[in-house]
Structures are given as structure tokens and as C-alpha cells.
Amino acid sequence: MSQLGPEFLIIFTTILISGIGIIIGTAIPSIVEGRAVLKALDGIIRQPEAAEDIRTTLLISMALLESASIYVLLVILILLFANPMVTQFFN
Secondary structure (H helix, E strand, O other): OOOOOHHHHHHHHHHHHHHHHHHHHHHHHHHHHHHHHHHHHHHHHHOHHHHHHHHHHHHHHHHHHHHHHHHHHHHHHHHHHOOHHHHHHOO
16 A cells, blocks of 8 residues: 555545535436426426426526536546646656
8 A cells, every 4th residue: 555656645535526426416417407397397387378488498498407416426537537737746
């Protein structure tokens, strides 16, 4: 264990944090999307004549909620494959 360098520590920490980040970054938006769909369905059940407006608003909000997961995935992929910490400290 004493032969492991600081580069290994940075890479290991990056992989660990990336795993935790992708779990949290996809679970929270998924939960919020489920709640949004539930509320939209409740609204459609209560007022069927407003279903078109509710559906449009739901689709726009779902796209915005999904973009949070995509941003998390983008940051995680950058950390995993183009880790700026390794090139910053170990050139």
C-alpha cells in the first residue's frame, strides 16, 4: 500500500466520487420527474378539458428536469476520461 503514489489516490478518489455523483445525479431528477408526472395526471383527472395545456407544460418541465441528469453525466465523463487533476499535478 505504501508504493501507491498520489496519482493513484487522485484517480481512485475521482472514480469513487464519480460513482456517488452519478447515483445521486440520476436518482434525484428521476424522483422529481415521477412526482411531476403524478401531479400532472392528478390535474388531468380533475380537469380533463385542460389536459392539452397540462401535457404541454409537463413535457417542457420533463425536458428541463432531464437536462440536470445530462449535465451530471457530462461532468462525470469529463472527470473519468479527461481528469484535469491528473494533468495539473503530474506532468
